[in-house]
Amino acid sequence: MSAGTAKLNVTVAEVKPINDLVTRFKFVRTGGGDLPTFSGGAHTVVEMQDGDITRLNAYSLMSNPADRGAYTISVRRDDQGRGGSKFMHTRVIEGMEMVISNPVNLFSLDLRAKKHLMLAGGIGITPFMAQMHQLSMMDGHFELHYSVRTASLGTYAKELSERYPGKVHIYHDDQNEAIDLKTLLANQPLGTHVYVCGPKGMIEWVHGTAEAMGWPREAVHSEEFLAPASGKPFEVKCAVSNKIVQVGEHQSLLEALEAAGIDAPYLCRGGACGQCETNVIGYDGKFLHYDHWLTDEQKAGGKHIMPCVSRFEGKTLVLDR
Amino acid sequence: MTIQFNDETFRGDFTFRNSEWAIKRFPFPFHEDSYMYSVNMEPHTSYRPGSVFERTFDVDEHYVSEMKDRAQVLADDPLRCQSLPHMTLAGWDLVELIMEAKAREYPDLFELHKNGNRWRWVNKPLGIDDTFTFLDESTLPYGPMEYITRQTQGDFALLDQRDDNLWMDAGMVTTQADWSLDFDIGMNFFEWHAPVPKAHEMGIFVRALKFLLNIQQGQPARRLNWTMTVNPLLDTSPENYHKWGEMKQDLTLENMGSKQHLRVELQTFFRLPRSNALVFPIRCYLISFGDLVTVPKWGRRLHRVIRDLPEELATYKGFIDNRPMMVEWLSQYDDGSPTSDGIWPDDD
Amino acid sequence: MSKTEFPPSIKSRPVYGELEPRAGSGHLMIADAEGAEAILGLAKSVDPGFWAKTHIIYIPKKTGTKYSSQLEQLGAGQYYCGPSYEAAQSRIRRALQNCHMGTQVYLTGTESLMGQAMHEAVTAGIPHTAIQTEHRGSTARRMQCVHCKGITEDVTTDPFECSHCGLSLFVRDHYSRRIAAFQGVRVDAEDPGNIPEKVELFK
Ligand code: HEM
Ligand code: FES
Numbered sequence: 001m002s003a004g005t006a007k008l009n010v011t012v013a014e015v016k017p018i019n020d021l022v023t024r025f026k027f028v029r030t031g032g033g034d035l036p037t038f039s040g041g042a043h044t045v046v047e048m049q050d051g052d053i054t055r056l057n058a059y060s061l062m063s064n065p066a067d068r069g070a071y072t073i074s075v076r077r078d079d080q081g082r083g084g085s086k087f088m089h090t091r092v093i094e095g096m097e098m099v100i101s102n103p104v105n106l107f108s109l110d111l112r113a114k115k116h117l118m119l120a121g122g123i124g125i126t127p128f129m130a131q132m133h134q135l136s137m138m139d140g141h142f143e144l145h146y147s148v149r150t151a152s153l154g155t156y157a158k159e160l161s162e163r164y165p166g167k168v169h170i171y172h173d174d175q176n177e178a179i180d181l182k183t184l185l186a187n188q189p190l191g192t193h194v195y196v197c198g199p200k201g202m203i204e205w206v207h208g209t210a211e212a213m214g215w216p217r218e219a220v221h222s223e224e225f226l227a228p229a230s231g232k233p234f235e236v237k238c239a240v241s242n243k244i245v246q247v248g249e250h251q252s253l254l255e256a257l258e259a260a261g262i263d264a265p266y267l268c269r270g271g272a273c274g275q276c277e278t279n280v281i282g283y284d285g286k287f288l289h290y291d292h293w294l295t296d297e298q299k300a301g302g303k304h305i306m307p308c309v310s311r312f313e314g315k316t317l318v319l320d321r
Numbered sequence: 322m323t324i325q326f327n328d329e330t331f332r333g334d335f336t337f338r339n340s341e342w343a344i345k346r347f348p349f350p351f352h353e354d355s356y357m358y359s360v361n362m363e364p365h366t367s368y369r370p371g372s373v374f375e376r377t378f379d380v381d382e383h384y385v386s387e388m389k390d391r392a393q394v395l396a397d398d399p400l401r402c403q404s405l406p407h408m409t410l411a412g413w414d415l416v417e418l419i420m421e422a423k424a425r426e427y428p429d430l431f432e433l434h435k436n437g438n439r440w441r442w443v444n445k446p447l448g449i450d451d452t453f454t455f456l457d458e459s460t461l462p463y464g465p466m467e468y469i470t471r472q473t474q475g476d477f478a479l480l481d482q483r484d485d486n487l488w489m490d491a492g493m494v495t496t497q498a499d500w501s502l503d504f505d506i507g508m509n510f511f512e513w514h515a516p517v518p519k520a521h522e523m524g525i526f527v528r529a530l531k532f533l534l535n536i537q538q539g540q541p542a543r544r545l546n547w548t549m550t551v552n553p554l555l556d557t558s559p560e561n562y563h564k565w566g567e568m569k570q571d572l573t574l575e576n577m578g579s580k581q582h583l584r585v586e587l588q589t590f591f592r593l594p595r596s597n598a599l600v601f602p603i604r605c606y607l608i609s610f611g612d613l614v615t616v617p618k619w620g621r622r623l624h625r626v627i628r629d630l631p632e633e634l635a636t637y638k639g640f641i642d643n644r645p646m647m648v649e650w651l652s653q654y655d656d657g658s659p660t661s662d663g664i665w666p667d668d669d
Numbered sequence: 670m671s672k673t674e675f676p677p678s679i680k681s682r683p684v685y686g687e688l689e690p691r692a693g694s695g696h697l698m699i700a701d702a703e704g705a706e707a708i709l710g711l712a713k714s715v716d717p718g719f720w721a722k723t724h725i726i727y728i729p730k731k732t733g734t735k736y737s738s739q740l741e742q743l744g745a746g747q748y749y750c751g752p753s754y755e756a757a758q759s760r761i762r763r764a765l766q767n768c769h770m771g772t773q774v775y776l777t778g779t780e781s782l783m784g785q786a787m788h789e790a791v792t793a794g795i796p797h798t799a800i801q802t803e804h805r806g807s808t809a810r811r812m813q814c815v816h817c818k819g820i821t822e823d824v825t826t827d828p829f830e831c832s833h834c835g836l837s838l839f840v841r842d843h844y845s846r847r848i849a850a851f852q853g854v855r856v857d858a859e860d861p862g863n864i865p866e867k868v869e870l871f872k
Contacts, residue, residue: 006539036538037594065595102538108597110483111407114794134595137456138410186694188770191794214693214771216799218484267535275535400818484796501815507847508681515681516843559815559854563836566858642859 006102008035008044012094013070022123022155023089026063026072030097034068038103040131041223044071045101045269048087053251054258057084058269060127060197060223061103065134071100074155076123082230082250106272107197107223109134114191116142119179119206121198125155127223128197132164145179147171147198181209195221228252228269229290231311238262238321239281253307262321264307271309278305278319285314323429326385326446332393337553339612343382347608348373349616349664350545350585354625356634358520360528365541365589369665373587374543377422378473379604380430385446387474387496387555394495394556395471400503401558402467404479404491411479411491412466413456414593415600419469444472466491475587475604478502480510480533482597487533489513490598496555496605498548498584499562499639518633536592536599543589549640549647550584553607572643577650578611581643583623610650616666620654627651672707673804678842683780685804690715693773696723697764698745699786701754703806704778705729705736711775712743720744724764726757728782754782761786765793777803781811781822784849797846808871813850814838820850826867828856837864 010027017023029035038061048055059073075088092098107127109116116135118128125146135142144167148154151172161168171177185194194215196206203222210220230250237244238257247256254276257264267275271291280303289299291306298304305312305319329336339347368374373381394401404412420442424433432443438455449472453460461468470477470493479491486509494502505513510530511521520526536542550557551568572580587604614620627635628648635641661667672687688711690696696719700708705727724747729737737750747764751757774790776783783802791797809823812831819833827840831853838853845852857863 006537038538039595039597042597102540103594104537105597108482111410111481111596112405112794185771186769189794190765190768190770190772192770212692214691214773216770216796218796218798219770267537273535274531501852503818504813504815504843504845504848504852508845512681515679516841521680559852561816563816563855563858566855567861569859 008100010100012096015094019153022074022076024074026070028070038065039105040134041107041127042103042105047099050087055084062126062129065130074126110193113193117194118144119196120146121202124198144168150174185213193219197223228309234312237318240321269308276306276308281318281320283317327382329386331390331555335552344612346372348585348587349619350547351622351626352664354622355629356626358525362542362544365543376426390555391495401495402493403506404466408479408491411593411596411598414595416465416469419473475602478601480599499557501559518637536590538592538594541591546586548584548638550582581610582607614654618660618667622660624651624655681844682842685802688775688801688803691773694771696773698775699726701728701778701782702730702732705740707777707803707805721746761789774800779807788849811850812853813848814853825871827870
């Protein structure tokens with residue numbers, strides 16, 4: 001099958017700063033018409049034409065999944081990042097035409113759950129916003145615990161508290177409020193599923209605490225988009241296409257393959273979905289595996305790499321592309 | 322295109338027949354002279370006008386009679402259609418997928434008129450004209466999956482996706498090649514495939530599952546599978562095995578051409594948008610050996626495939642005892658000349 | 670009698686492990702017959718506080734009083750010894766209602782008991798992979814007749830007669846967690862009356 005996902009041509013209908021760090025973008029179909037429905041937790045990959053570079057970043061859809069008129073996403077500015085969020089904040093304006101992917105869901109609700117317990121940190125709130133829309137339409141049983149730095153940086157905290165009274169609990173770091181995870185996890189009825197989206201540390205904390213308290217692995221769900229790490233430039237030989245490709249410091253291997261016109265599959269661009277898995281034909285050097293997909297054995301085996309996030313340091317790397 | 326629907330039976334007197342048109346468009350499953358399991362999947366894109374690959378959900382001359390047969394199977398055994406409670410949303414996704422596709426691709430047969438969530442569905446061949454509220458079960462005579470699959474040819478499995486696996490949590494299964502929904506419902510991809518020989522060891526299911534987990538909205542896929550059935554019987558279920566198993570003994574060299582049927586399943590895979598589930602339609606096409614060998618390439622090739630098929634596969638597919646006779650009969654249609662690549666008849 | 674080793678089989682056939690104490694807010698143990706040995710074995714390696722948070726539901730079947738007093742002496746917070754699975758079923762359901770996420774479930778004994786209790790726990794909301802099992806004792810099977818849907822317990826031969834419709838069925842390894850049974854299919858479907866000799870496969 002061909003690489004990537006089906007594309008949608010959209011027009012930016014609204015750019016709305018929410019606070020100092022977060023801006024919201026609304027997309028409608030260029031030329032009118034409905035967008036595809038999606039399920040809560042889905043993301044879209046936004047293509048950004050930044051001069052010669054095409055940047056592709058995944059953002060969770062936060063609007064009501066039943067609303068086919070528009071999609072909205074929220075982007076947190078990351079000055080240390082590779083430039084995708086900065087591009088969104090500084091270059092994207094209303095009326096601009098962009099290309100985004102069909103929705104893809106790697107963080108879906110377990111619809112068997114008798115209760116959905118949602119834990120959000122910072123901008124990790126966005127997938128839950130779509131999920132709460134979906135659950136409230138289906139009379140689903142949910143509860144949100146949302147940790148923010150300060151009230152003014154508490155993206156959507158106020159409106160969520162108003163929209164779902166009694167179901168939303170906000171914790172402010174600057175007031176030394178924190179989610180009392182142990183107490184929360186101790187008293188949940190059988191059939192509860194926990195979902196966490198936020199910084200890496202928070203995700204690890206939830207998984208670790210739940211496991212120590214005897215929670216089944218299948219009842220704890222998380223989503224973490226890895227931004228591709230920057231690193232030393234390196235060179236790859238692509239055996240199938242017979243090309244030598246240079247991977248720049250701030251470029252992922254996947255981006256470099258794409259820039260060289262090589263057909264490379266992907267879905268999440270964040271090391272989670274497995275779609276970009278590529279066979280290694282030969283190497284002399286060391287892999288920097290950053291993905292969540294390959295097993296530790298596979299990572300040690302030197303036969304596979306996930307080009308969307310992982311890198312290489314050394315003399316030669318030959319890929320089956 | 323207007324389809325002339327047959328009035329025919331798939332049981333009792335077995336009046337099922339394929340027209341000239343249906344024979345020419347039959348999805349012959351062998352692209353070469355031998356067969357082994359493989360991860361044979363390709364995008365489900367429209368292909369070869371007139372072929373069964375042209376439309377999202379193919380409708381053919383057997384439509385009305387197949388739906389009557391399904392209604393009879395369900396009346397006899399309602400357990401052939403089941404949905405675990407969390408699959409209702411996926412059922413609605415399926416209603417939308419099928420209604421939109423059929424109304425778009427067969428406007429002379431089906432109409433869908435939407436006014437917000439108020440939908441009117443017109444199915445002319447079956448004489449149905451229903452108005453209902455989308456996502457409100459109380460406005461349909463059956464659950465959403467049952468409602469639409471009583472009006473669509475082929476079996477359907479709805480797969481919930483979780484824990485990096487697919488779970489068969491709902492289905493409408495009345496034209497199956499000897500497996501039981503009632504028994505398999507709730508199983509995961511490896512469990513319901515457990516009885517299949519060889520394919521696990523070949524790594525086929527691991528790779529197939531990875532592919533399926535990544536199927537995206539708007540990018541369906543398809544594959545073909547096949548088996549053999551004596552008499553044009555759609556309902557070869559394990560539940561009724563004690564009723565149809567005996568028929569295999571009735572096969573003779575004299576009645577082979579009319580009784581023995583090649584049974585081909587066109588299997589497709591669609592991501593469902595609201596539920597993030599997958600739907601797996603399994604559309605069954607039957608062709609008698611007599612009709613099949615009217616296409617010389619198919620006759621030659623089928624002879625070679627059946628003759629050389631590994632024993633485990635012939636056993637699993639249930640024709641090991643009749644194979645020698647089938648090969649003998651088919652050999653009359655194989656002059657040993659080469660066959661062209663691909664599944665299509667040679668242009669003559 | 671120690672943990673049973675089963676021959677390699679197909680992927681729907683359950684595989685059983687060895688019970689080990691796991692961290693959790695409570696422990697629900699359901700056992701029949703020789704399953705008691707697995708619990709007594711696990712008792713050697715638990716912390717002192719373990720039993721207070723534990724509920725044992727035990728069905729001795731043919732073992733009579735062989736294990737029941739030893740089990741009772743473990744000092745579980747709740748101990749129940751009952752005559753049959755059917756009799757214990759409503760208690761199992763009630764016990765699950767009181768459980769919270771983090772409760773550990775331990776099943777041991779025959780496949781029939783483990784399968785049925787697993788079904789209850791899964792229905793209550795515990796993923797099946799989080800439930801521990803250990804096989805002890807009889808390998809007799811719980812079979813579903815694919816034709817009439819009736820369940821025949823304690824099947825030891827292949828073929829066997831369905832206790833509901835009377836057809837002779839062969840014993841498949843295909844297993845349904847939802848039904849908690851293996852599948853039985855008419856053995857003489859293609860050649861009625863030609864029923865092979867019964868072989869004792871399970872004890
Ligand atoms: C997710 C959708 C699928 C469903 C619901 C499904 C279901 C089934 C079922 C119920 C059987 C019968 C097993 C039995 O004997 O009890 C079967 C057989 C089989 N399936 Fe699938 N299947 C799916 C996808 C696939 C895919 C993607 C492959 C790709 C290789 C595959 C390969 C096979 C094969 C080779 C057999 C044996 C068929 C024969 O020899 O007649 N299946 N499938
Ligand atoms: S694209 Fe998803 S893992 Fe690389």
